[in-house]
Amino acid sequence: MLFSFAVFILTAMLLAKLFEKLHMPPLLGMLFTGILLGSYSKDYFVYEKGFTFLNSFFISDKILDVSNELRTLGLIIILIRAGLGIDKEVLKKIGKTAIKMASLPCLFEGFTVMFAAHFILGYSFPIAGCLGFILAAVSPAVVVPEMLALKDKGLGKEKEIPTIILAGASIDDVFAITLFTAFLGMSLGEGVNIFQEISKIPISIFSGLALGLFTGYILYLLFKYFHIRDTRKALIFLITAIMFHHIEEMKLFPIASLLGIMAMGFMILAKDNSLAKRMALKFNKIWVFGEILLFVLIGAAVNIRVIFESGHIGVLIVIIGLIGRLIGVTTALYNSNLNTKEKLFCGISYIPKATVQAATAGIPLAMGVPHGDTILAIGVLAIIITVPVGVTGIRLGRDTLL
Numbered sequence: 376m377l378f379s380f381a382v383f384i385l386t387a388m389l390l391a392k393l394f395e396k397l398h399m400p401p402l403l404g405m406l407f408t409g410i411l412l413g414s415y416s417k418d419y420f421v422y423e424k425g426f427t428f429l430n431s432f433f434i435s436d437k438i439l440d441v442s443n444e445l446r447t448l449g450l451i452i453i454l455i456r457a458g459l460g461i462d463k464e465v466l467k468k469i470g471k472t473a474i475k476m477a478s479l480p481c482l483f484e485g486f487t488v489m490f491a492a493h494f495i496l497g498y499s500f501p502i503a504g505c506l507g508f509i510l511a512a513v514s515p516a517v518v519v520p521e522m523l524a525l526k527d528k529g530l531g532k533e534k535e536i537p538t539i540i541l542a543g544a545s546i547d548d549v550f551a552i553t554l555f556t557a558f559l560g561m562s563l564g565e566g567v568n569i570f571q572e573i574s575k576i577p578i579s580i581f582s583g584l585a586l587g588l589f590t591g592y593i594l595y596l597l598f599k600y601f602h603i604r605d606t607r608k609a610l611i612f613l614i615t616a617i618m619f620h621h622i623e624e625m626k627l628f629p630i631a632s633l634l635g636i637m638a639m640g641f642m643i644l645a646k647d648n649s650l651a652k653r654m655a656l657k658f659n660k661i662w663v664f665g666e667i668l669l670f671v672l673i674g675a676a677v678n679i680r681v682i683f684e685s686g687h688i689g690v691l692i693v694i695i696g697l698i699g700r701l702i703g704v705t706t707a708l709y710n711s712n713l714n715t716k717e718k719l720f721c722g723i724s725y726i727p728k729a730t731v732q733a734a735t736a737g738i739p740l741a742m743g744v745p746h747g748d749t750i751l752a753i754g755v756l757a758i759i760i761t762v763p764v765g766v767t768g769i770r771l772g773r774d775t776l777l
Contacts, residue, residue: 409674449669458640487699591642
């Protein structure tokens with residue numbers, strides 16, 4: 376397993392550098408590493424073609440068994456870093472816009488795909504809704520690092536565009552996952568009340584925010600009154616965030632753990648600017664490893680073969696969904712102080728899909744939902760299309776649109 380770790384980390388670093396030299400986002404090199412060394416490639420080369428000597432060079436099954444947890448760890452690291460950079464005064468300034476960006480693009484895309492899947496593919500509304508809200512989630516794993524890079528360069532600072540997108544992307548998934556779960560239950564014939572499920576969303580957001588701020592304050596007091604080295608502070612912060620995320624997994628009550636993790640960083644910044652900056656530097660270093668872990672394992676979850684099962688109809692559904700998302704972004708930013716170019720940049724920044732799709736696209740098939748194979752294929756296709764298009768668009772747009 377350790378050799379497998381070494382191989383995929385080294386390969387990811389080399390391919391990331393190669394993509395950078397080709398003026399393409401390095402994370403695409405990491406994503407490609409996961410596809411190249413993942414279980415689906417292993418099945419083809421080792422078991423179908425008989426190249427058994429290559430077995431140890433692919434990602435170990437032991438790593439893949441915990442890949443979901445490792446992806447979550449990478450996501451937690453970058454969300455902590457994001458929270459440590461969100462200023463209280465800035466949040467007051469962009470609060471309403473961020474809330475609209477957290478909900479409307481997701482809802483527009485989800486329901487647009489639902490109707491498209493119903494009328495084009497002939498799916499029932501519950502099954503079409505499953506597909507819609509698998510696709511409707513933006514990927515904070517992709518978007519957050521790009522927005523932090525903008526903040527570091529001072530781009531979009533005047534109107535706080537990166538912070539609007541950061542805040543919105545951290546809550547967007549709450550809407551998508553809640554509605555996906557509701558439609559999945561309906562698809563399986565369970566007596567799910569969709570309005571009752573929707574009512575959980577504000578509870579989830581409030582509880583995540585409140586508990587995150589409280590936890591952040593406790594950490595601030597701990598770091599203030601006890602002499603602890605910054606490296607150990609960063610580890611305590613990370614462990615606390617992991618435990619915080621586990622609360623959501625326990626399903627004791629609705630809670631937006633990703634939002635809460637960002638809120639922890641936000642509280643520390645509000646109480647001690649110097650400490651927050653030192654913590655941010657530590658998490659920048661941890662992210663070097665976390666980024667490789669996150670994007671390689673997202674790539675490893677991508678089954679290239681199933682993409683072809685959806686055909687051109689799958690591409691059409693993804694594009695229709697993105698049009699719905701762009702309309703949602705435009706609606707969310709209506710009456711804001713952003714100009715047309717800046718609104719277009721926000722729309723482009725909301726394109727990438729990865730983490731939620733990698734985690735949920737296979738669930739309908741595993742649970743016996745009709746058309747689950749096609750839903751999985753379209754979910755995988757969405758990752759392959761939107762990550763390179765979205766990240767490249769962000770990189771080009773930051774120089775021309777901001």
